[in-house]
Amino acid sequence: MNTELSHEQLISIKKSYLNMLALFLEKEQVRSAYLRSLLKWGFQLNLSPADLYHINVDVSELAYKDPDTKVEKLESIYHLVYMIYLDQVVEDMELEVASLYAVKLGFKENLVSELFKSIATAVYDDTVKRDVRQEVLDFLKVYEV
Numbered sequence: 001m002n003t004e005l006s007h008e009q010l011i012s013i014k015k016s017y018l019n020m021l022a023l024f025l026e027k028e029q030v031r032s033a034y035l036r037s038l039l040k041w042g043f044q045l046n047l048s049p050a051d052l053y054h055i056n057v058d059v060s061e062l063a064y065k066d067p068d069t070k071v072e073k074l075e076s077i078y079h080l081v082y083m084i085y086l087d088q089v090v091e092d093m094e095l096e097v098a099s100l101y102a103v104k105l106g107f108k109e110n111l112v113s114e115l116f117k118s119i120a121t122a123v124y125d126d127t128v129k130r131d132v133r134q135e136v137l138d139f140l141k142v143y144e145v
Contacts, residue, residue: 011055014045017038018057020101023064033093041083066105073105075136081115090116108109115139 005013021038024030031036045051052059067073079103084094097114099109118139 008047012075013079013083014047014051015055015057017041017045017083018055019064019067019076019081020099022062022132023101023104023129024097025062026072027063030135034097034100036114037094037097041080044083044087058135071136071140073107074140077102078115078119078136078139079112081112082119085116085119130137 021042024034024038067076077098080098083089084098096113098112102111103109118135122135
């Protein structure tokens with residue numbers, strides 16, 4: 001599996017991450033273990049003030065917005081699970097955070113493990129360039145989510 005992402009895909013992943021971060025930050029208290037996972041993903045994405053500017057995000061006004069369609073919701077979870085996969089260190093807490101997010105978006109908890117299996121086994125595909133949107137659509141068809 002090719003792990004290289006296009007500029008547009010990376011921006012989409014960063015937007016998904018920031019939206020999920022906003023969801024957790026809306027809570028009065030966030031478990032420190034969840035916060036560690038959220039921070040780790042931000043570091044992995046190399047988020048910078050310039051990124052926030054380019055994707056038009058004001059951190060002081062960061063607010064969760066429910067994705068509009070089922071495809072956008074699944075794509076958002078896919079981005080998160082893909083980040084978990086990329087560093088090749090899968091922590092239970094990361095999967096728990098991802099599962100909480102999936103449930104918030106209206107999916108079953110086991111969606112995260114199914115997505116993870118799908119991403120991990122894609123290593124054996126001969127895909128030259130990643131098409132996240134198509135992978136999400138294929139996943140929706142196969143698993144009838």
